Amino acid sequence: MEKNSVKILTKTLTILFFIGTSIGIYGQTAASAAPKNDFWKHVQFGGGFGVSVGSGFTDVTVAPSAIYNLNHYVSIGAGLQGSIVSQKDFYSSAIYGLNVITLFNPVEELQISLEVEQVRVNNTFRNPTKGTLKDNFWNTGLFIGGGYRTDNVTVGMRYNLLFNKDKNVYSDALMPFIRVYF
Template sequence: MKENSVKILTKTLPFLFFILTNIGIYGQTDVPAHPKSDFWKHVQFGGGFGLAIGSDYTDVTLAPSAIYNFNDYISIGTGLQGSIVSQKNYYNSSIYGVSIFTLFNPVEEIQLSLEVEQVRVNNTFRNTTTGTLKDNFWNTGLFVGAGYRMENVTVGIRYNLLFDNDKSVYSEALMPFIRVYF
């Protein structure tokens, strides 16, 4: 019987030694249970806000956006846009939509951009002689732009390659912009 116990012990001790040393080794490693992502370190938020109030005229625009910086040169982003324009007893318009864009910074001070924008335009015109006219349509814009960049602010100009003078939410193909990201 003693011989059997020695055999079992000689077989069991190496196994127990192996298990206990491995538990000790894994217990000493500093591996987090959930590796931390650095995704949010590359994300910036910003956008635009516009307000124009005059005699019987109101124009309010809100356009939040976010970008992901792949590196110092290339960013990709998306944005929302909402706008309400009203001229008392004559004109009402609501505009809402989305955009996707890419920013390229060949040098620190210069920012080039390419943006696709899709907005829904709902216009209502009122006239005492002709009545009410509604003009609702989708407007797609493809903008190329260039700007001067100062840290998180870019001031520039963009051009709508798909501009149609008869069916556009914008009055001109060329328009200035100010872009701010935090």
């Protein structure tokens, strides 16, 4: 090789070396300096779905939700819910709203929950002699609950502290639940 070609090759390799090293150093710095975002590793999705169909009766409920695990013991979350209930020629209802929930797991098998729920209830009653009656209202529930937990499933009971038998979407203050999060 000529002396001039060796100089050009040496310069080219030196420039490539420094460019490669700079990129490598910048890549290491950017990766280690960037805060680690593991938010989604702490999020679980779940909810409920129900269908009940009978002779002239239909009840469909969809209630997706998500929780964020703050640690092994505490989780917070929110959910949406919607329900349509209908009995042919007599009654129809549309219920929709949201809820916020806090879950406490003092031990692995026990889950305690505190949940606030706000739903809009739109009821329509049909009476052949009195006509159509509409009863539309907001319903707020404050539930405290407890259940047995195994893996991602909890089975238990919850009690509505704000239950009012005269103006409520539920027939009883005490309700069973099955809660599943993936």
